[in-house]
Amino acid sequence: MDLSFNEKQEEYRQHSREWLIHNIPKGWGTPEFEMPDDESERGKLLRNWDRKLYEGGFAGISWPKEYGGQGLTHVEEIIFDEEAGKLNAPGGINVLGKLLFAPTLMLFGTEEQKHRFLPPLLKGDEVWCQGFSEPNAGSDLAAIQTRAELVGDRWVINGQKVWTSFAHHADWCFMLARTDNELPKHKGITLFLVPMNSEGITVRPLVQINGNRDFNEVFFDNVSIPQENVVGGINNGWNVAMGTLGFERGTLALGRQVRFQNEFNTLVQISKSLNKNGENISQNSYYRQQLAELFVEIRILRYHGLKTISQLLNEGKLGPEASLQKLFWSTMHLNMGKLGLEVLGEEGPYMGKESVGRGVLQDIDLGSRGETIYAGTSQIQKNIIAERVLGMPR
Structure with missing residues (x-):
């Protein structure tokens, strides 16, 4: 597996980053940015971002042009997702449509369905x-x-x-x-x-x-x-659904690992700002070891994600190995949340605007629990790995 990017791909990375810097909503991703309280306004903001991605040429990057895509490869899509993650760009409101429904329709849908549903999905005209x-x-x-x-x-x-x-x-x-x-x-x-x-x-x-x-x-x-x-x-919905879940488990890790890295950096900064028993947390040997393990696991997730994308490029589909990746990242993120609360200590119960980190670490801890459930629980993933990857009996 080649982990490097060629000159043309690096140019695409620079182009992507420059576009993101100039188009991400002002203040987005900073502690000071606040989403609108009104649900319709929140939806409008995220839908507008989907439209802006389409107008900028960054929606459906690897999709065929006949369905409204850019006709590039998964490599360019990876590059854009990484740069978007580094800058904490919005996820948009049509993430389920773009990342799960669209590739499923491309595999199982009729040509009439593809031409009817994919272009308006990319434009942000129809949310799924x-x-x-x-x-x-x-x-x-x-x-x-x-x-x-x-x-x-x-x-x-x-x-x-x-x-x-x-x-x-x-x-x-x-x-x-x-x-x-x-x-x-x-x-x-x-x-x-x-x-x-x-x-x-x-x-x-x-x-x-x-x-x-x-x-x-x-x-x-x-x-x-x-x-x-x-x-x-x-009566073929189970096979179709397994294709959908394969995309959810296996192809989303590269974008996630960059966002996890951002969260990790926040965790490190908060560790440097707090003391326990008269010692700075970031200098404590126990916490340094825990932080080092998290850093290594995030890097592992990136390389595993590249391997999964390589499999998709070479074979055109994902196998049960995607469950390995889903189990790995959801468990790792859960552990990050637990460590975050441990670092906060007595500050942990406070999540308001004036709290340490404005509640970022608490949000990771609470949100990560659901990640071990959706796209198949950790227990289900272990069964899949045991039976379909390791060949163990039921």
């Missing part, structure tokens, strides 16, 4: 959410109970989804529903495309443990959609 998890089907995705029945020439959907990020801003949902109760539970599932303005859809926002308001419950009450709003074929 993901309807997979349910109250009784989180870790065991195949246990979903939301059902879809073909009535005449339309599908009618009934059920509930939960933990649905950005559903209160979304125009569309790519979701799983059970279409055959007679087949084994992995076999009778289909992936549907559902307009969020459909009659019968109710969205209820949820407040997360860290105070963020991105999650939602979504209820489907006799929601009717066209028969052609199926991706990958009827």
Whole structure:
């Protein structure tokens, strides 16, 4: 594996960085920047960023031009993601559409579906959410109970989804529903495309443990959609979903590792500002060892991410090895959060604007707990690694 970038790619890196510096919202990523309290204003700000990326030529970098992309490679996409991470650029509101739904549609969708849905997604005209998890089907995705029945020439959907990020801003949902109760539970599932303005859809926002308001419950009450709003074929939704989860587990680590590095740098700076028992925390041998281990693990994540992208470039798909990466980064980030609270000590319970680091370390600790659950819990990842990578018996 070649870990270096050629001259043309480094020029692209410089171009990306210069564009980001001139276009990131003023103050973004600094402790002083505050998101609007009004949800519609928050959504508007993030949607505008998606449009700005498209207008600047940085949306769909590796997508084919016929679908609105730039026609470049995953290497340029990696470069842009790294530079965006270094500058704490916004993630946009259509992250699920760009990083999960779009590559899934490219693999399993029809040409008509690709031309219909991909260009407006890139432009920021249509925001997507993901309807997979349910109250009784989180870790065991195949246990979903939301059902879809073909009535005449339309599908009618009934059920509930939960933990649905950005559903209160979304125009569309790519979701799983059970279409055959007679087949084994992995076999009778289909992936549907559902307009969020459909009659019968109710969205209820949820407040997360860290105070963020991105999650939602979504209820489907006799929601009717066209028969052609199926991706990958009827009762083939499990295979389609595994493709989606492969992208979520394996291809997002490179952007994350840069953001983790930024968080690590903040942790180091806060360590230098605090004392325990008359000694600066950053000079304490125990904390220095813990910080050193975190630094090494973030570097490992980068190289593992490059290896995963190399596999995608060479083979065109990701295997169960993506679970190794997901388990690694989610566990590492959880440990970073725990160390952050340990460093804060008695300052830990205070998260206001006047607190140490303005609550950044507490936010890492609270947010990282969910990361060990979504895209497949750590326990599920261990099962996948044991059975499909190591070849161990069930």
